[in-house]
Amino acid sequence: MPEGPEVETIRRGLELVLVGQSIASYEVFFANSFLCEESLVDRVVLGSKIVHVSRRGKILMVSLSSEYTLLFHLKMTGQIVLVKGDGERFAGGHPTESMAADLPDKSTRAVFRLASDDVIFFNDQRKFGWIKLLPNSDVANESLMSRLGPEVNSPVFSVTYLKSQLERHGGAPVKAVILDQSVVAGIGNIYADESLHLARIHPAKPAGLLKSAEMLRLHASIKEIMALGIEYGGTSFSHYVNSLGGRGDYLAHARVFRRQGQLCVRCGAVIQKIRVAGRGTHICPKCQKLDE
DNA sequence: CACTTGACCTGTCCGC
C-alpha cells in the first residue's frame, strides 16, 4: 500500500508528535513482524528518546537517543497509527470506519507505549511488513536500504540519470523499471501508473525504445506526481491511513488509478485496466499507445 | 546477466 508519498505523510505526522518523547514499554503480538532479541530491545529502546523521524524510499526510520534506529516497512497493508494519550486520537485527520474500532485489533503486530501515554500501533493485516532495530552505523547496510536508488526529489535523480537507467534495463517494460527501487526509491504501483499517464507513455513499452522527448516527459511527470501525492497526503482506498488515522486525498485527483471504465481527463477515452509486469495497470488507450 | 514469475499472508469481491 504505502508508497513514498504515503510514508512521507506518515513521517510528517509522527515527527510532530514523537520527537523528544521517550519509549516506556513495548509489546510484540506477532514475532515475525519484529524479529529482534528482546534483551537488545530492552537495552536500547526502553527509556530512549526519539531523536528524529525520517524516510528513505518506502522505509520509515525512527532514530533513538541510544544511537539505534527502528526501521519500519509497511509493504502492502501496514499502518503506523498514533493514538494520543489525551484522547485526541484523530486530531488533524478524518476518522475512518476502520479506525473507529479500538486498537489493538487482530491486525496489530506490535505496540510502543510512550512515557506521555501516547501509543504507536504497528498494524499489518497481511504480515508482509517488518520492523528492524539496528545500530545507526548499520542502517545504510540494511539489505533493502543499501540497494535503494535516489529519491525522486534528489538532484541525483536527473534526466540524464533516468535515461541511463532506462537504457540499462532497455528490454523491460518501462513500468517495471520505474517500480524498481534500485532505480529510483519510493515509486509504487499507484504513482507509476499516474506518472506514465501524465507522460503519455504506455507502461508496457520497452524502456529502451523510449524517445528522448518521452524520457524527458517521464522524468518531469514522476517528479510532479510524487509531489502531488505528498501534497494530497497520499492515496487511500483500503488500508492506508496517516499516522493519526486520517485518509489521503490523492485518489480523488487520480488520473487513471482505479478509474477503469471512467473517462480520461485529458482526451475523454475510456480508461482500461490491464496487466503489466505482473501488476494491475491503468491506462488511457488513446493517450498511451504501445507503438508510438 | 536481464528479465519474469511465484511466494509470502489475509481478506474481499465476483461469478456460479
Added chain:
DNA sequence: TGCGGACAGGTCAAGT
C-alpha cells in the same frame, strides 16, 4: 448463502 478463484498498494527468491 456457499464456494472457488482472482486479486490487492511490495519485495525477494527462484525460474527461464
